[in-house]
Amino acid sequence: MTARDELAAAVAELGALPMPTGDTGPAPMTSEQRKAIAVQIGNVQHATDALIGSFAESVANVRNHEHPSWEDLYCMNLTSYMGERMGPVLKRLLDTETENARLRARVAKLEAGSPWERAVAGLNALVDEHIEWDQKASRWILTRDVESAECPSCGAPADDTGCRIPEHRGGCPLDDATASGGAL
Template identity: 40%
Template sequence: MSAPSSHDPVAVTTRDGASWLRHAVSVDGRGLYAVAGAVPGVPECVLASLADLAELGIVGTADVLPVPVGAEALRFHLDRLRAQAPERATELYPEEREQLAEILAGTAPATAGLVVAVAEVLRDCWGHEHPKQEDIFCGNLYGWMGERVGPVLRRLLDVEAEREGLRARVGELEAERHATNAVLADVTVAQRAEERAAARLRGLLAESPRPAPGACDACGSLPESWCPDCAACQKGCFGGFDGNACTHANASWGGAS
């Protein structure tokens, strides 16, 4: 079964200035309206038919809702973004900063002295005893502040821009840090591999036998057993061949007899 439809308008304005939007449709096709926004004495949960609204006096109807344009469209868009991301509700979006910059073009930022003066005026407004009739004192002070809100907003906008710049720089530094850490990790791995290779080489050298000081580098024969005439190793190691070619008379290993 399809949902009921209605030919009643989607929006109605009554004589008291209230705006009503169609929120539901009855089974017999009548539009049911809820008040749009806060109207004194009218609960938002009340649903009224077109006939009910006629008793209040209908001064206008619309079959489609108006499409926001210009600044109103921007506000509508940003309000939707904030509804989707409540954590950013207090931040200015780039579109808003651009809009403020255009409005405040040519306005110099407030000095520190002006910021302090505005705070002091607020303190005086909040602290004095408010009369039941018209509060001329506060009216004058608020008027004074209103004339100076432009420079204060300009200073706020500059601070917002500076903060965004710092955020961007922090992001760049974090990216650089991650890249540096990756390079250092690669260098550390390579150094540890070199250290392990050097340790293995030192171990192999420690296991190899070494000749005594002054002995033959090849066979380890000490000089005491060398030929006293030619000071050559008896095994001919210094000559690069087996057997010593020495033929001196006092050579005890094959010399002249």
């Protein structure tokens, strides 16, 4: 029997099954949906790992056993067993959905901008300034960059306080040599 024949036989036996359309991924539950489910299932404890394992085994047994052409009492017994114990499974699902909603809200809040993100964004917005370590003060300082300025004597980068070479601060030694008429 080909795959097409098997599909036709399954449709003939089961009837047409609904086809999903659009995004078939699970959408987060709304708080209203979670509240409604909580009311419907009442005060039950969430399912244990053992119960979840038992359900998985029952699903496999329903799927894999020989299905008779008459009434399938084995499948009906397994599905009845699972149905009677569905409250704790729904409670576990509800607890998970509630925790997921809390975590989604937390992530959204963090992504909206932490203090570090705001600080980095502010620093990146600076055009002519940067942060550098001041060894004498043992702290970080914000300094202004003036890329086009050069020390007229030595050609090193300069800012509004003079030559940027630390040893030349307070006056470039070359300024003194050129001012006194000395040769370079």
